[in-house]
Amino acid sequence: MTDYILKTNSLSKHYGKFAANDNISMGIKKGSIYGLVGRNGAGKTTFMKMICSLSSPTSGGFELCGKSYPRLENARAKIGNLIEDPGIYANMSAFDNLKAKAKLYGKVDENKIKEIIRIVGLEKAGKKPAGKFSLGMKQRLGIGLALVGDPEVLVLDEPINGLDPAGVAEIRDTLQKLNTERGITILISSHILGELSKLCTDYGFIDRGELIKEISNEQLMNDCTEYTKLKVDDTAKAKKVLESLGIDSADETESGVLRITQTQVGTDDITEAMVLNKVRVYEISKQGTDLEGYYLNMIGNGRES
Amino acid sequence: MFGNLSLDMFVMKKKKSTYITALLMFACALLTGMLIRANSGEMTFTELTVQSSSLAALFIGIYYVMFLGSDIKNGFIKNTAGTVKSSMVYILSKEITLAVYTIVGIAALTLGSFILSALLLDGTKGFEAVPFIKYLGVMYLLLIGFSSFITFLVFTIRNTVAPMVIGVLLTSGAGVNIIYTPIEVLLGKAGVNFDFRYISCVKNLMLLNTDTSGKDMLIACAVAVGHIIVFNTLTKLVMQKKDIA
Numbered sequence: 001m002t003d004y005i006l007k008t009n010s011l012s013k014h015y016g017k018f019a020a021n022d023n024i025s026m027g028i029k030k031g032s033i034y035g036l037v038g039r040n041g042a043g044k045t046t047f048m049k050m051i052c053s054l055s056s057p058t059s060g061g062f063e064l065c066g067k068s069y070p071r072l073e074n075a076r077a078k079i080g081n082l083i084e085d086p087g088i089y090a091n092m093s094a095f096d097n098l099k100a101k102a103k104l105y106g107k108v109d110e111n112k113i114k115e116i117i118r119i120v121g122l123e124k125a126g127k128k129p130a131g132k133f134s135l136g137m138k139q140r141l142g143i144g145l146a147l148v149g150d151p152e153v154l155v156l157d158e159p160i161n162g163l164d165p166a167g168v169a170e171i172r173d174t175l176q177k178l179n180t181e182r183g184i185t186i187l188i189s190s191h192i193l194g195e196l197s198k199l200c201t202d203y204g205f206i207d208r209g210e211l212i213k214e215i216s217n218e219q220l221m222n223d224c225t226e227y228t229k230l231k232v233d234d235t236a237k238a239k240k241v242l243e244s245l246g247i248d249s250a251d252e253t254e255s256g257v258l259r260i261t262q263t264q265v266g267t268d269d270i271t272e273a274m275v276l277n278k279v280r281v282y283e284i285s286k287q288g289t290d291l292e293g294y295y296l297n298m299i300g301n302g303r304e305s
Numbered sequence: 306m307f308g309n310l311s312l313d314m315f316v317m318k319k320k321k322s323t324y325i326t327a328l329l330m331f332a333c334a335l336l337t338g339m340l341i342r343a344n345s346g347e348m349t350f351t352e353l354t355v356q357s358s359s360l361a362a363l364f365i366g367i368y369y370v371m372f373l374g375s376d377i378k379n380g381f382i383k384n385t386a387g388t389v390k391s392s393m394v395y396i397l398s399k400e401i402t403l404a405v406y407t408i409v410g411i412a413a414l415t416l417g418s419f420i421l422s423a424l425l426l427d428g429t430k431g432f433e434a435v436p437f438i439k440y441l442g443v444m445y446l447l448l449i450g451f452s453s454f455i456t457f458l459v460f461t462i463r464n465t466v467a468p469m470v471i472g473v474l475l476t477s478g479a480g481v482n483i484i485y486t487p488i489e490v491l492l493g494k495a496g497v498n499f500d501f502r503y504i505s506c507v508k509n510l511m512l513l514n515t516d517t518s519g520k521d522m523l524i525a526c527a528v529a530v531g532h533i534i535v536f537n538t539l540t541k542l543v544m545q546k547k548d549i550a
Contacts, residue, residue, distance in 0.1 A: 053387035055548040077388045083550065087380030092319055100319075101384055103311040145384050 005030040005153055005185045006051065010060035013046050013209075020046040022209040023060065028153075028187060028202070033179050035200035036189040037295055043209040044189040045084060048155050051187070052081040065152060077105070080151035082159050086142025090131025094122045094141050097130055101148040113148075119178075120144040121170055135162035143171065147178075154178070156188045160195060168192070172199055197291040207299050226288030228260040228267060233280040241277045245269065256282070309389060309398035317372065317402055326368040330410045333357040333364065334417035342425050349431050350422035351440075351515050354415060358444060359478065361414045362510055365448060366472040368410075369403055369455045374465035383550040392544035396456065396537055403452045411445055436515040443513060443525050450506040450532030451476075457536040461543050475507040506532050 006028040013021040021043045028034045036044045049055035051062065053069075053076055061068060067075040088097050098116055102108045117123055120140040125133065130141055139162050146154055154175075160168045172195060178184045190196050196203075203220060205212045215223075232238045235252050242250050242258075245265050250258045260270075267284050274281045289297065317323050337357040341348050348356065376382040389395050458468035474480035485501040485508060492499045501508045502524065509525040517525075 049548065049550065052383075054383060054550045056545065073390060076390065079387070081383065081387065083383050085380055087376075087383045087550075089316065089319070089375075089379060089381060091321065096319060100312055100315055100381075103315050104308040104385055104388065106308055106311075149388075 002027070003030045004028060004063075006062065006064050006187070008051075008060065008062040011047070011050060011057050011062055012059045013043075013050060013055060014058040019209045021050070021057075024206075024211045025060075026204055026211055026214055028185060030185055031179070031183050032201045033175070033186045033188065033199055035196040035203045036187060036206060037193065037196065037203055037291070038189070038206035039299070040191075042206045044206055045157050046209075047206070048081070048083055048157050048187065048189065052079055052083060052155055054081075054083065077149060078152040079155060080146030080149060080153070081155040081157075082139075082142040082146045083155070083157045086138050086145065088130045088133075088138060088141055088145070091129055093127045094125045094130060094133075094137075094144065095127075097141060098144055098148055101145050105149045116144045116147050119147065119174055121167075121174075136164065136167050139163060140167075140171075143174075152183075152185060154184055154186045154188075156186065158190055159188065160190060160192060168195060175199060193292040193295060194290070203291075205295060205298055212298060220291065220294065224289050224291065224294055225261060226286065228270065229283065229285050229287045230258040230260060230270065230274075230281070231256055231283035232258065232274065233282070237277065238274060238279050241273050241279060242270070245273055306394050306398060309385070309394055310401060312385065313398050313402040314405070316375075317406060320372070320375075322368060322371050323406065326364055327409055327413045329364045330361045330413040331417040333360045333414055335421050336360070338418070338421035338425060348422075350418055351432055351437050353422055354418040354437075355440065355514055357414060357418060358513075359476065359511060361410065362448065362451070362507070363473060363476040365407065365410045366451065366455065366476045367469065368406070369452045370459060370465050370469045370472055372403065372406075373399060373456055373459040374468070377459065377463055378465060380550065386544075386549045391541075393537070393541045396460075396540050396544070399456060400449070400453060400533075400537065404449050407445060407448050407452070411441060411448075415441070433515070439522065440513065440515045440517070443517075443522050443529075444510065446526055446529040447506045447510045447513070450529030450536075451510070453533045453536035453540075454506065457540045457543070460540050461547075463547075475505075476510075478511060481505075481508055481511060502528070504528065504531075 004027040008024050008026050011021060011024045012019065024047060038044045046055065050057050053072065064072055065075040065078050067073055089100065092100065094117060095113060098113045099108055102113060120143050122137065122140050122144065125137060130138065133141065139159060143156065143159055146156065160171055163171060175186055176199065179186055188196070201217050202214065204214050230238065233256065235256060235258055238258060239250050242260065247260055247262050247265055249262060250260045253259045267286065271281055271284055334353055334357040337360065338353055386395050455468055455472055458471060459465065462468060485505065489499055489501060502512060506529055509528055513525060
């Protein structure tokens with residue numbers, strides 16, 4: 001039985017007649033890295049705020065670490081979040097910001113705070129007030145604040161905004177280590193879909209407040225892998241022709257359409273073989289895409305709102 | 306609760322405005338005393354403290370807004386408010402922290418009055434401890450009640466500008482004179498005898514003196530306690546209804 005650390009049940013958030021989130025039912029497995037994909041205004045941040053108890057649902061509910069909303073009890077303290085801009089005290093150093101949050105959990109362990117500073121790469125910040133940090137440094141501090149209190153779940157809303165490529169790679173490595181070494185479950189959203197695809201084990205696609213699809217990374221890789229799409233009038237006969245060409249794995253994905261993942265035989269040869277064997281070919285094309293292409297195809301070539 | 310209190314106290318200690326406001330509270334008496342001295346007036350230590358208290362209330366009211374609004378303004382509330390079991394824990398932690406600070410502020414004011422009256426005025430001539438302590442106690446309670454009102458404004462309006470303006474207007478006396486008094490006069494003309502003293506901490510603060518009657522002091526305490534209960538409850542409801550961030 002799958003162990004979910006977070007499960008939502010028809011979770012909705014309405015502002016008047018506007019449905020920022022509408023009937024979202026999804027699950028995040030313990031120990032996974034879940035990528036929330038959606039364009040601006042799709043409802044990602046609204047969803048994350050509800051999970052982090054920063055916003056109350058209009059209807060529906062969720063379970064977090066075995067507790068049901070609103071009686072989350074101690075489960076609330078198991079989430080660390082970075083939602084929108086990092087919330088920091090501009091007059092305090094990185095160390096003091098982290099110490100402030102650590103006080104919320106009781107005893108302050110200065111070694112742990114120094115460890116968090118090291119993890120997010122702010123060792124050189126020293127006593128500099130956080131208000132004078134660059135955008136990237138503020139983002140790192142925001143991630144650091146989310147790590148205070150040894151959370152079981154990290155909710156990160158666009159955490160790599162403002163980071164340079166080296167910084168993005170560092171944060172990616174950090175998140176992967178936190179996931180694999182400490183078993184922290186991560187819910188992350190980002191516009192940089194290429195980065196998400198390097199990190200996530202599962203994805204949820206959200207558009208206009210609704211969850212359109214959930215998919216694992218394996219399924220996504222499978223769907224995104226290059227393949228030949230062949231639309232014919234007789235799939236059974238076409239499969240026999242393909243077998244004669246040495247292609248033994250052709251799946252019928254819909255009526256009259258075959259998906260051929262073995263791409264060593266070119267489309268010209270396949271077409272010729274079909275014609276010679278009197279199989280009518282309506283369409284043959286190379287397909288395959290990345291996460292971005294997959295997402296854009298799903299929402300129908302939508303532009304960012 | 307202890308965690309929230311520890312955090313709020315730590316943040317308060319780290320703010321420059323904490324020390325500046327305490328200094329200003331100390332300076333209130335000095336400023337007031339120097340003005341009196343310049344006009345060749347005489348005033349006892351007790352009278353000087355009372356006279357300075359309205360200016361002190363203005364400064365501490367500004368501090369309340371700054372302290373309460375900082376978490377919302379800088380977004381730190383996102384790191385903390387979602388982790389507490391109840392929003393009342395979050396609110397009470399802020400209130401208790403401000404209650405502690407108010408003691409510091411009143412102590413600074415009293416110290417400033419004492420030093421100035423010892424140096425330039427008649428010292429503590431004619432000083433009576435019991436009425437003075439009663440006065441300080443009621444003033445303290447009224448300031449806490451006022452801080453509850455400010456907390457409600459800050460968390461409802463979600464910025465510091467409007468609460469700051471309202472706080473300054475009220476504590477400077479302008480609000481009382483511009484709003485309360487005309488309303489009382491109009492109601493009086495309509496045959497309704499209404500005194501804002503029964504619902505306003507600030508009006509009670511302005512009228513409070515060491516020779517205020519026991520009955521009026523009780524009314525002031527009741528108004529303060531009423532503010533604490535009503536406005537903290539309203540703030541909790543607002544936090545439940547509105548998005549925290």
